[in-house]
Amino acid sequence: MIGSVLTAAVAAIHVYILILEMFLWTTPRGRKVFGTTEDFARASRVLAANQGLYNGFLAAGLVWGVALGEAGDPIKLFFLGCVAVAGIYGAATVGRRILWVQTAPALVAAAAVMLA
Numbered sequence: 001m002i003g004s005v006l007t008a009a010v011a012a013i014h015v016y017i018l019i020l021e022m023f024l025w026t027t028p029r030g031r032k033v034f035g036t037t038e039d040f041a042r043a044s045r046v047l048a049a050n051q052g053l054y055n056g057f058l059a060a061g062l063v064w065g066v067a068l069g070e071a072g073d074p075i076k077l078f079f080l081g082c083v084a085v086a087g088i089y090g091a092a093t094v095g096r097r098i099l100w101v102q103t104a105p106a107l108v109a110a111a112a113v114m115l116a
Helices: 002-023 028-034 038-043 045-067 069-093 097-115
Strands: none
Touching: 002 028, 002 045, 002 069, 002 097, 028 038, 038 045, 045 069, 069 097
């Protein structure tokens, strides 16, 4: 149960990231979250929307696993693993903060799923 709740929380984080990247990228809120300038945000808008779409796919996979209950544990673990790897890559290439926002929650949720 706790594994599913934590997995759903990770899914919610990725839905929020989807919204930021696909719809709010060029707004003051989106630029503040990602630390971008107005010019950069405008120039990279399509690229950010593409990233947002991928975050949506991660969220969809996590929700799918949660919807299946205990039978979805392998799906939860697969998508949580994808989130963790993406977070590690992001931390190495963009900023360490991503470890706390993306990787840590995914690893905590995966541990809860495995321990259930």
